[in-house]
Amino acid sequence: MKKVLSINSGSSSLKISLFAMPLEKRLAKIMVDYSAEAKQLVTIKLPQKSLVAEHYTEKATPVELALKLLKKYQVIAADQEIAAVGHRIVAGGELFHQSTEITPGMLRKLESINELAPLHNPANVAGIRDAQQLLPNCPQIAVFDTAFHTDLPPENFLYALPMEYYRKYKVRKYGAHGTSHRFVAQQAATMLHRPLNELKLITLHLGSGASMTAIKNGKSCDTSMGFSPLTGLMMSTRSGDVDPSILVYLLKHHAFANMDECMRILNQRSGLLGVSEASSDMREIEREAEIDPQAALAVKMFVKRICDYIGSYWLELGGADALVFTGGIGENDSHLRELVSQRLQCLGVEFQSAQNQRRDLPFDFATAASRARLLVIPTDEELMIARDAYKLITAKQLI
Known part of the structure; x- marks a missing residue:
């Protein structure tokens, strides 16, 4: 040991x-x-x-x-x-x-x-x-x-910018949260009693930082975060996807002093906090949503962007064997999971509301007839790190 x-x-x-x-x-x-x-x-x-x-x-x-x-x-x-x-x-x-x-x-x-x-x-x-x-x-x-x-294919990791920027500056999609997505994908395969290299999964790491990944045969084939962890889904304080012309426009109109301040706003004052103007904590926002239209709007925007990516990845994968919810919000927020699942019924995804309320993770809250399983799996990035570290030092005989 x-x-x-x-x-x-x-x-x-x-x-x-x-x-x-x-x-x-x-x-x-x-x-x-x-x-x-x-x-x-x-x-x-x-x-x-x-x-x-x-x-x-x-x-x-x-x-x-x-x-x-x-x-x-x-x-x-x-x-x-x-x-x-x-x-x-x-x-x-x-x-x-x-x-x-x-x-x-x-x-x-x-x-x-x-x-x-x-x-x-x-x-x-x-x-x-x-x-x-x-x-x-x-x-x-x-x-x-x-x-x-x-392993993302070029059509998924490249931006439609002059290729010189990729060749010279390595501007491309890198993604993030890979340690978490990899861990819950492995756990999903165990729950489904199927080899990971035969599965099509959409993993949703929803927390203060949020990202989604399309996984086919055990490999990431697309992911929502891009060149940095700022883009993709809206997050607690990060904007997610934004038209870059907006930033040029705001800079011209002196909405912020310089690009450093712009990045601070995009990273620390946007997302759920920026829209709700109340909190960056989804628990507080959902409580306020019953009486505050802006808080309700923040929840709707978050759900919509999640579903936009699910639709994109459903097409990318040609369907999905399972959707995997993880992260602080994904694991604990049954209301958010239900709002997302309701919008997936057009894909043949069906859920059990009572099962979705369970606290004993992991669990599956899809119905028997659902075209995809709905799994809630706690992530464990520290265990994934330990696995990789132990595997590497054992292979290299460092211990």
Whole structure:
């Protein structure tokens, strides 16, 4: 048995899980919220124990805090027990097509493409450097969200721009959330008792960030996020698809001062928050929707854009064996799932409203006669990271 640490670094939080591999037993799950400057909220969940929350005011990095907690609660006795560390990286561009060991040269290449995910990659790199310093003799593995989408056909990843921009600047669709889409696709195959390489799936990762992927025979053939994680579906604070002429128009009319402010608005003030003008949290928006027309409009727009992509991917795949809901909204919001499912009846997709209310994930809420199964599957990006890290270091005999 080897202990593998999975690190999922974000711009204001960090998720860490420690697994016993290859048993895939989660020994601890830690969340570090360092959005507040004065203190860090750290929660740790251990098997068969209640969630523990602690506040730290000391100046320590999130990974350092996590290691202290693992020792404090006797999950590990020493850092040396950790055999490998896997890191989630949002954007690998065209440089990285699969999970890989992190070396100094690889890290320099990774930093050269920070622009592809400016809200995420710098935080991912910071997490890597932190772990390298704290665990200097431990193999570090990068697991890329974009890697799952590297097999997209050119007609699906290219933009209708001069080809020079692709050749010179590598402007293309890269997608994101690939670690999550890949995980739930594998879980869907298990639930359906069919090989993944025989399935046609539409996976819906619906959370603060939201994306959808068309998966055929185990491979991503199209995905909603594009050159960056900004485009595609509308999200909590991100705009999703927008006519670029709008941005030029608004810039000319001084709606924002410069392109940096424009990107801040598109990333942080748009989406559900921008339309509802009330909240970026779908739970709050749905509560307000009963009395607030703007909140109701935000929900309708979100549902419509999801269904637009489902229709596109249904044609891309030639039908679907299953739709898979995951992410914070996809897993927990039965009302949203029902609104989406109602619009799919023209495709022969039928759902059971009572079954859709279940809390014991995973489950299928389609009727027996439905042309596609409706699966709700909790994602586990940290487990996917641990699987890749363990597989790679075992193949390379790094442990």
